[in-house]
Amino acid sequence: MKGYVFHGAGESAWEEVPDPDVKEPTDAVVRVGVVTICGTDLHILKGDVPEVRPGTVLGHEAVGEIVEVGSDVRTVGPGDRVLVSCISACGRCAYCRQGTYGQCRGGGGWILGHLIDGTQAEYVRVPYADLSVHPLPGAMDSADAVLLADIFPTSYEVGVLNGQVRPGDTVVIVGAGPVGLAAISTARLFSPERIIAVDLAPARLEAARQLGADAVAEVGETPEDLVADLTDGLGADVVIEAVGVPESFELCTRMVRPGGHVANVGVHGAPATLHLEDLWIKNVTITTGLVDTYSTPTLLRMTAAGRLPTSRLVTHTFPLGRMQEAYDVFARAADTGALKVVLGGEQHEVVAVGAA
Template structure:
């Protein structure tokens, strides 16, 4: 088969790779229909995730068709169309029993494209298939469904639920990339009074407005705007959706006493925690790896047309154009790429999906 193989920081190649095979009775083999690229994949290429060894197939999000299952798999069978979750869960350990699948103790958690071969390939082995695959009806577009493999549950669980968004809150989302936009979309399920989107890129801020942000600000103007909107108090919830020190520290400056900072971003370096300013302000700081326990709920909402997934997909590629897709996604400030989706025959093409009209 063909797959995107990581060779070390700055280097990944679409090349021949061994076909995956069942290793455990709980495994399934999935033929990939569609995949996407995550900001975490870019962090891997930068060398921010040293656990990923050269020779690993990248990717942790996919839609596809089951072609083979192990003897212990009961929930799916060959021919089923499925969503491949970014998190694998044994279903038996202490954390899985608590629904904290991202912390699985029995070889699960975030493993695809991390510690085992991932989804950016023609075929993928999915461990713990009964817990890690979700049946998809044929009516659901693959480009929509694949966004539920990671960014929507991550934004919802780590940002919205972790931040404790409540009706009437003022919420700031720092970083209007795909994960931040998904946070803006899902925060609205809890009726906040206003959402403030912060980014350095004007096109991403416009996308944030289309998805429901009530106010937008470039990074350097965000703090005065928040102070003005809240009478100097600060936001109830500040979500960090970039993964750099400056954005995390900005969140801690914008949050009100008694508020919550929800860190969604993947950090490749340290950030300063200014306890000299925060110690007396009753601020809660939440970090987290997504568990994907919310995926069934989000999937029902997608089927019912309640999630704006298609609004985030700006570019589509054939699966064989993986290296081109990484280039376009990695230069999002120049290309306008928010989320790219790959799938179909192996020949190089690119399609720019029309952005939604403002409402």
């Protein structure tokens, strides 16, 4: 089969790799139907995630059909169409027993496309299948479902829930890429007074408006001043960092009000300065986190009911074999207008918010 292989910082290729097979009785092998590319994959290609060894197939999001299961798998079987979660969960360790699957100590957590071969291939081995794949309703479109493998549970759990968004809050989301846009959609479920989106790209700010942001600001327009103006100088109740660079994190800490929350979602590849000389007196809560995906079943039900605008984030589709082209389009989002790119499945013209 073929897969998209990481060979070191700046080096990758769509090439022949060995077919996966069942190694453990809890494994499933999935024929990949649809995959997408995550911003974390770009961080890996830059060398920001040193745990990823050269030779690893990338990717941690997919929808596909199970072709083989191990002897201990009970909840799914060959022929089932499933969502492959970005998080694998052993279900037995102390973290899994409390639903903190991202911190699994039994061989799970974020392993696909990180510590083992991932989903950007024709087939993928999924460990701990009973807890790591989700059967899909027959009517759910695969391109909708694949966005629930990572970005929607990440934005919801690590951003909105960790940030404790409440009715009447002012919420600022720094970064209007796919995760930031998903955070806008899921924050709206809690009826905040206003949502403010901050980004560098006008096209992404327009996408943010279309998905429910009440105000937008380009980074060069001193968004701190806009937030202060809209909150009588207090600052935002919740600020969600969805970029992963020092400047964006430090911007978040300047916009939060006393007693507010900064929820960091972005993947950071460089140190950021924590200005405790300003923050120590402000009763600010700063949270970090890797998604646990405990919310995935809920988000699946909401998507099936038409309550989440997942498909509106898809701006480009490609056949699976055009992986390198898809990466190029996704990496040059400022030029291409890309939000989420989807590979595989039925190819069709996509018209979505933010498309160039």
